Amino acid sequence: MLISLVSFIVVGLICGFIARAIFPGKQPMGLAATAVLGMAGSLVGGVVGSLLTGGLTGMSIHPAGWILSILGSWGCSGSSTGAAERVSAPRRRAACPGAG
Numbered sequence: 001m002l003i004s005l006v007s008f009i010v011v012g013l014i015c016g017f018i019a020r021a022i023f024p025g026k027q028p029m030g031l032a033a034t035a036v037l038g039m040a041g042s043l044v045g046g047v048v049g050s051l052l053t054g055g056l057t058g059m060s061i062h063p064a065g066w067i068l069s070i071l072g073s074w075g076c077s078g079s080s081t082g083a084a085e086r087v088s089a090p091r092r093r094a095a096c097p098g099a100g
Helices: 004-022 031-053 062-089
Strands: none
Touching: 004 031, 004 062, 031 062
């Protein structure tokens, strides 16, 4: 159980690093956020893989699983970066008529 959890974190960290390297622009996140990004991407990639194969993937390691995990992390990185930009973007003030 503990070995599975540690390997999930390590694989998530590797996939998160690769996804951040592929994604253009700066992603202001630390090591823990990169690991969480990779783990979320691995979950997304695993769900997509099981939907495509009918759930026959099992617990073995395949190159297709790594690719789907990296693509899932890349997609999560894009959505998290876009959400962070929307939240931190300064709001523009509407010009008041007659205030000029």
